[in-house]
Amino acid sequence: MASTDVASLETMVGICLLSQPELVVGAVVIIGVVVVAVAIKEELDAYELRGVRPEEVRPESETTPVPMDVAKRRPKPDQSPSGEDWPPPAPPDPTGRERRPECEPIPVPHLGGNGTHNECADKIPRNSFPGWDVFVNGKNFDALQLTTRTLWDVKTDDFEKQPPRSQKFFVRMKLPELRREARLAEECGYDFVIGVRSATHKNVLFEEEPTLKVVVMDWC
Template sequence: MGAVIVAGVVVVGFAIKEALDTYPEKRGRPPQVRPMPETRPVPVTNPVPQEPSPKKRPKPEPKGPDFPPVGPVEVMERDRHPECKPIPVPHRGGNNDHNTCADRIQNNSFPGWDVLVNGKQFDALQLATRTLWEVKTDDFEKQPPRSQEFFVRSKLPELRREKKLAEACGYNFSVGVRSKAHLAALRAADPSLTVVVMDWC
C-alpha cells in the first residue's frame, strides 16, 4: 500500500516536470532569460537660472555718492559754516532803553541776550521767521534835517554790512526804529532795507 503511494507521487512529479519543460515550446518561442539592467550614473544638471518676472523688477541698489545729501538746505549751510549758528551773548551794556526795545521784539527767541551770527552781534533773533534785528533808539525826529541826513549817511554802510552778514547765513534782516521819520529816511536812502517802527517801546 505504501509502495503504491510513493510510486504515484513520483509519477505525478515527473509529469509536472515534463509539462514545465514543454510549456515554452508550445508557445512557439524559446525561453528567454532577462538580463539585469545596468546601473548608470545619473547625469548632474546645472540649475537653470530663473529670469525675473516682468511684474517684479529688481530694485537697483542705492549708490551713496550719487545721491544728494538729505536734509534742509539751511541746516546743511549751518553745518558747513559754524559761524552761522546763532550764539546768545550778553547785551552790550550802557543803554537799557535800547536793550528793552530789543527784548520786546515779538517772538524774540533770546530775550535778555544779543545773538552772535557770522561774527556780528545782533540785537535780536526771531527763529520762527529767521530774522536778525538791529535796533536804533535815537530820537531821530527831534533832530534838524541836516543832522538827520548826516545820521542816515553815517549809519547806512554799517546797516548794509549787517544785512549782507545775515543774508550770507540764510537770515532775513530788519532794522527797528522809533519814529516814522526815521523809517522814511532809511527807506529813501536804501529801499532794499526792511525797516519797522517799534511801537512797543
C-alpha cells in the same frame, strides 16, 4: 611596592639574625625607621592622588563687599561772567538745513548799558532770546526771531528831534554798517530788519536805501 619592599627587608634581616644574633638590636632599629618612612611616603602619595598637598589647603576666601554707589551731585547751571545763568542753546534750524559753524546763533550778553535800547530789543515779538544779543557770522545782533529766521538791529535815537539836515547826515553815517549787517545775515540765510522808534526815521532810511527792511517799534 612599599609593602613588598618592607616584607623583603624583614625576610633578609631574619636570615641575617639567624646567622648573627648580635645584630638583633640594630636590625630592629633599622626596620622601625623603614616602616615609619614608608608610612610617611604612603600618606604623601595619597594627598598627591587627591591633587592637593597638605600645605596647599586654605580656607575659603571671603567675598569682598561691593562698595555702595556714591550719590551723584546735582550739576550747577553754567553761568556767564556777570553771574547770570546762560540761556538754553539755540534750537535747531526749523528748515532742517545745515549751517556753517559761523552761522550758528550764539546768545551773548547785551553790549553797552543802554537800558532803553535793550528793553526795545527784548520786547521784539517772538524774540527767541530776550535779555541777550545773538552772535552770528562775526557780528552781535540785537535780537533773533528763529521762527522767521530774522536778525534785528535796533535804533533808539531821538531821531525826529533832529533837524532834517542832521537826520540825513546821521543816516548816511550809519548806512555802511547797516549794509554790512544785512550782508552778514543774508550769507547765513537770515532776513535782516532795522527797528526804529519813529516813522520819520523809517522814511529817511528808505529814501537813502530802499532795499533795507525797516520796522517802527510801537512796543517801546
